[in-house]
Amino acid sequence: MKKSLLDFLRQPAPPDRPALTTSPPPLIVPKTPSRRDFMQKSVLGGLSVGLAFDNVKGPHRVDQELEFTTQRVSRDSKPSDLKITDLRIAHLDKVPFGSPIIKIETNQGLVGWGEVRDGASPNYALMLKSRLLGKNPCNVEQLFKLIKPFGGHGRAAGGVCGVEMALWDLAGKAFNVPVYQMLGGKYRDQVRLYADTPEGKTYDDFAVNMKKRKGQGYTFLKMDFGIGMLAGQKDMLVGADVWDVANQYGNSKQSKVGNYGMTKHPFTRIQVTKKGIDKLVEHVGKVREIVGYDTPLAADHFGHFDVNTAIQIGKAMEPFRLAWLEDLVPWFYTDQWKQISDAIDTPTLTGEDIFLKEEFIKLIDKRAVDMIHPDLASSGGILETKKIGDYAEDAGIPMAMHFAGSPISMMANVHCAAATENFVALEHHGVDVEGWEDIVTGLKPIVDSGFVNVPDKPGLGVELNEEAAKKFLKKGSTWFAPTDVWNTKDSWDREWS
Missing domain, CATH: 3.20.20.120 (Enolase-like C-terminal domain)
Incomplete structure (x- = not known):
């Protein structure tokens, strides 16, 4: 394979650039790149990676080549592997009214923030936890359809909407873009x-x-x-x-x-x-x-x-x-x-x-x-x-x-x-x-x-x-207390037969 690639690179080059020899000189980028220029540079790049790991045998070679070629790619998050691991609440007060803050945690350390509507119960959000654990928060619309039967008009929708905010926050962080861009x-x-x-x-x-x-x-x-x-x-x-x-x-x-x-x-x-x-x-x-x-x-x-x-x-x-x-x-x-x-x-x-x-x-x-x-x-x-x-x-x-x-x-x-x-x-x-x-x-x-x-x-x-937020914590409530009591789903949620 390498021999055929080198043969390709040794073909006559355009007049404005020298033909490649066995030991190619530094690559000269023309003022107006052509398709042929792109192909040759791409092949050279792939060839260099192949040569760099030529002494590595077995499946680890592929892993090392992938690691090398993606070394500048952000690895803060792998969106397809992101999973929800916890949901907790801190109930703030007088901001200007009561506002329970939602914190959704994940297996990759990303945290999503949401908020239950003013004047609504934190339980409107906590009751949704068992339906979210283990799910990928990047599937925002899918999860919204899963939880929206538990919302209602007025404050009763506060949990569903607050969770939806936090899901978008997580999705944006996972893909490294602001929420408006995903809209x-x-x-x-x-x-x-x-x-x-x-x-x-x-x-x-x-x-x-x-x-x-x-x-x-x-x-x-x-x-x-x-x-x-x-x-x-x-x-x-x-x-x-x-x-x-x-x-x-x-x-x-x-x-x-x-x-x-x-x-x-x-x-x-x-x-x-x-x-x-x-x-x-x-x-x-x-x-x-x-x-x-x-x-x-x-x-x-x-x-x-x-x-x-x-x-x-x-x-x-x-x-x-x-x-x-x-x-x-x-x-x-x-x-x-x-x-x-x-x-x-x-x-x-x-x-x-x-x-x-x-x-x-x-x-x-x-x-x-x-x-x-x-x-x-x-x-x-x-x-x-x-x-x-x-x-x-x-x-x-x-x-x-x-x-x-x-x-x-x-x-x-x-x-x-x-x-x-x-x-x-x-x-x-x-x-x-x-x-x-x-x-x-x-x-x-x-x-x-x-x-x-x-x-x-x-x-x-x-x-x-x-x-700063702790200064607004509602009297008698606990700062993001454990919510394990909400971990287990105990109902059949389908709305149709």
């Missing part, structure tokens, strides 16, 4: 944020807060206003005295007619009077004066009332050119959303509690909302959220993204936002949380004048800074 590449180098803003006790206080946000570089803001601010005031609300209207979340008090925070909007039968609507108009008008009209201003948290009241409030807000009105009624009332969207000119938006693309598709196909608003930690994780965004894009509908967690989940959002064309802005709830950016390493600063620079490092692009 098809990026549309933008920076991801725009929109910031929630504390209102303050007076409009002067609120003005100070708003000016602070703009001074920090935020070009998109959001405020809260709703019927809760009218509670207890004379002639503002009809039928509100039997409800705890001032508290629309889990802190609502149980009354004889039910729990306001847990009662779906149409069933409270609360109405807003003309006087009440005028009060809301006055409030939003003052805020708009403070913010100015050059900055987009969105609105959220209106309270629990029916579709008719939603339309009345929506029409009253039209002079202020709000970026959107969010979650006026629950997301699953598709027909009511369409009724509202058709009746008012201000854009409508919902979706932060929807799990998987199918329910978004219903809203999009019916043109029930003007914008969609997935929370990646509920909507199905990175890839599913991109699929949701892509479907909305085809229908001409923009996507904003809800987020309220640690920098781990933020980076999952950032990669998805970078790779999705119709993305508008990502929410950031942790602006005022001291030490928030220190929770991770790898990107400093994370927020740069209201934007996040999309990292080019492998995976999510950040690593947990355990020393």
